[in-house]
Amino acid sequence: MQAEERQKRIEEHLAKVEFASLDELSELMDASVSTVRRDLDIMAGKGGVARTHGGARLVNPKSDEFTFSARDTHQLAEKEAIGRACAELIEPNQTVIVDAGTTCYHVARHLEAKGPQVVTNSLPVANLLAGSNKLEVVVSGGVIYPRLGVLVGPLAVEGFSKIRADAAILSCGGITLEGISNSHGLLIEMQRAMLAASRKIIFCIDSTKFGRQSITRLCDLDVIDVIVTDKGAPADLVRALRKKGIEVIVAAVA
Amino acid sequence: MQAEERQKRIEEHLAKVEFASLDELSELMDASVSTVRRDLDIMAGKGGVARTHGGARLVNPKSDEFTFSARDTHQLAEKEAIGRACAELIEPNQTVIVDAGTTCYHVARHLEAKGPQVVTNSLPVANLLAGSNKLEVVVSGGVIYPRLGVLVGPLAVEGFSKIRADAAILSCGGITLEGISNSHGLLIEMQRAMLAASRKIIFCIDSTKFGRQSITRLCDLDVIDVIVTDKGAPADLVRALRKKGIEVIVAAVA
């Protein structure tokens, strides 16, 4: 087997099990431990996986909202439902900011029919909507954050500071009663700019994010107008959010 | 079996299995390993597949992306040659502006090895290079011009006004002794901004553009440092350009 193929299979295996020992991988790949070790060193250099003594683990757990892949089938039905429900909140001919992340990507898939103007810093979203002749797509500038296909940095922040939108559709790494948090500092900067540019703030948060906290704090709950989630969201937290005046929409899987 | 047929079958096989070894392909095609190796080299040059040690893999089949440029096979070999020759003009770790257009797209395919910083307003180029971890890709902001996947408009122009690059790689709709011209007013604006931001101006112009004029005038010839073209370029015009002090590189088809 070739090195690249082996590495891809290692990555796929890690996506399933999170942790794997060298012996385990060696046996699975039918290669010596040395070879697996070298593969992991290469993969660790590129990011994505991290070495541990005796094995490796995935750097970004699979539930991380921002490890983007259009093929990501994790909780696909739920994300699809959230996407559809969220798109319904948008009225025709509005200007909408769409964040990066798989959940927001699914929202974008339903936005074309609305014919609004869409502003995004996500390459996948831009690609998705570029072919449409019903809506105008504005891309923020910025540096490509490689693995995720997100535009970040000063140019991106500046791009959003220049516009006003009717609504912003965001996602995040975690939500608790203390507020919203996310995993990458660069993304936080972007999202702050999006929040500042929009009249209505909509968060699309699948149920696995409830009660979790990511490394960086984004904002308080009171800036949020609407949260769209799926059935798995814990009832007590949903109740508490509603008591705070936030409209919480639980999207039903079709 | 014909070379083309073999290559097509290799591509089809790779579409199924994603990775294939040389031996595997050799057996499947009933051809020697040497021949398969040569086929793969050619195919890798054109894109679509990538070599690995001992085999080949399908280049990321990102279904949703803008790959229209790659599919444009009009004068493919010439554009490919121009792309390779043009990329050789870039020195390691330079900042390069890459324009939209199919010819520039082929230049971008050869830029990864150079490891520079790339600035572009082309979504296809951005997508192409997004996966690379060797170079940093900066995307100008702007509105997506649908058919071409180019970012245009004030945000885009502004993005370029903020940067300085070592070189700009541009294409155009036509070149005569009176100057360079292009077809869309919006693109002209962008290109003016690119010209202003760069120290060295390189135009990639396939031979069919020589002696032609498009609707809008972009610039005089004297802002140009280098022109890269293919063998079909009329000799008298090439001579005249050289007399004006422009370095004209005629790329040989491999």
Added chain:
DNA sequence: AAAGATATTGAAAGATTTTGCAAGAAATCA
């Protein structure tokens, strides 16, 4: 159709890369 030119193919030799192994160093665990 024949002769020469050109292109393609398969094979072989030498260079390069990858792989597996083993010994000593470093880290982990009881």
Added chain:
DNA sequence: TGATTTCTTGCAAAATCTTTCAATATCTTT
């Protein structure tokens, strides 16, 4: 601490790549 596991390093074997060359096939020209 001592015992065990894992890591690093160096090295030789195997696989693969590059280059070259002769044989074959294809194209051009007459």
